[in-house]
Amino acid sequence: EAGVAQSPRYKIIEKRQSVAFWCNPISGHATLYWYQQILGQGPKLLIQFQNNGVVDDSQLPKDRFSAERLKGVDSTLKIQPAKLEDSAVYLCASSFNRREQYFGPGTRLTVT
Amino acid sequence: AQSVTQLDSHVSVSEGTPVLLRCNYSSSYSPSLFWYVQHPNKGLQLLLKYTSAATLVKGINGFEAEFKKSETSFHLTKPSAHMSDAAEYFCVVSDRGAGNMLTFGGGTRLMVKP
Numbered sequence: 657e658a659g660v661a662q663s664p665r666y667k668i669i670e671k672r673q674s675v676a677f678w679c680n681p682i683s684g685h686a687t688l689y690w691y692q693q694i695l696g697q698g699p700k701l702l703i704q705f706q707n708n709g710v711v712d713d714s715q716l717p718k719d720r721f722s723a724e725r726l727k728g729v730d731s732t733l734k735i736q737p738a739k740l741e742d743s744a745v746y747l748c749a750s751s752f753n754r755r756e757q758y759f760g761p762g763t764r765l766t767v768t
Numbered sequence: 769a770q771s772v773t774q775l776d777s778h779v780s781v782s783e784g785t786p787v788l789l790r791c792n793y794s795s796s797y798s799p800s801l802f803w804y805v806q807h808p809n810k811g812l813q814l815l816l817k818y819t820s821a822a823t824l825v826k827g828i829n830g831f832e833a834e835f836k837k838s839e840t841s842f843h844l845t846k847p848s849a850h851m852s853d854a855a856e857y858f859c860v861v862s863d864r865g866a867g868n869m870l871t872f873g874g875g876t877r878l879m880v881k882p
Contacts, residue, residue, distance in 0.1 A: 660811070698858050698872030699812070712867065747811065754868045755800060755819070759812040 658682065660760035662748050668766045674736035677763045681729070681750030687711075689757060690723055690733050691747040699747055705731060706754075738767045770795045770861045772873035780879040787831075787846040789876045791859035794840065801842045802860040802870070803833055812858065818842065829853070854880045 661680040669675050681688050686707050691699035702721065704711040707728040716723070720739070725731040735742055745764050749757040775790040793799060803815040816827025823835040833844045842859060859873040 696875075698860075698875050699870075700872075701869060704869070712869065749812075755862070756814065756817065757870060758814075759804075761809075761811040764809075 660748055660750055660758055662746075662760040662763055664763055665761065666764050666766075668768065669738055671740055671767050672737040674734065675738055675765065676735075677733045677746050677748075677765075679731045679733070679748030679760060681731070681748070682752075682758055685750035685752045685758070686728070687751040687754050688725055688731050689749040689751070690731070691749065693745040693747055693762070695744070702733070735765075738765075740767050743767045770799065770863050770871050772859050772861045772871055774857075774859050774873035774876050776876050777874065778877045778879065780881060781849045782881045783851055784848050787844070787849045787853065787878065789844040789857050789859075789878065791842045791844065791873060792840050793842060793859070793861045795861055795863045797863040800862045800868075801833075801835060802862070803827065803831070803842075803844050804858045804860060804872075806856045806858065806875075808855075815844070815857075849878075849880045851880050851882065854878055 663678050688705045690702045693699040702716045703713040703723045705725045708725050723733045745762040747762045748760045751757045771794045773792045801818040804812040806812050815831050816825045818825045818835045826832045831846050856875045858875050860870050862868050862870050
């Protein structure tokens with residue numbers, strides 16, 4: 657069974673630029689999560705989807721971050737414009753029962 | 769509200785000696801508890817989980833953890849460390865009061881000396 661796929665693995669941008677991350681969950685997993693992991697900290701949930709609907713986006717900085725999962729499968733997370741403090745690893749996870757989550761390898765973003 | 773405290777940010781052991789990574793949690797409901805491992809530049813991998821069955825949980829790679837409700841603890845142990853165990857370990861709590869949302873501890877970096 658293929659795991660959660662994410663791309664790109666690494667991205668370097670300048671502040672005020674925009675960036676997008678892509679996630680392909682495990683086949684059949686209805687729930688998809690985006691986390692932000694700042695260096696030296698545990699992951700923090702940004703947004704949770706159930707199929708193509710948003711379940712929880714209370715921690716998503718909506719002035720600059722957006723996410724979508726239009727067909728209930730793949731998802732894209734966008735930052736526009738990026739700030740220095742957005743430098744982090746962005747992790748995507750999926751779940752079939754909303755109890756056990758399976759994580760992708762992450763995208764490491766560096767904002768200069 | 770749920771929360772997790774990992775009591776040590778860094779733990780260093782010698783290869784072949786026991787490993788103990790400490791975790792305390794707070795939860796208003798009967799929690800599910802997890803330990804995840806993260807190797808450098810890799811995603812999070814589930815080591816083991818407790819979901820209200822046996823209080824001693826065995827996971828992959830020889831790790832195990834014991835749920836102690838009276839102490840609100842879920843410490844991770846391994847009898848003998850290997851060099852390949854060097855990684856970041858996260859204790860995680862989830863309960864239905866938070867919609868099964870995962871709350872991560874701050875992580876413990878395990879270093880294994882030859």
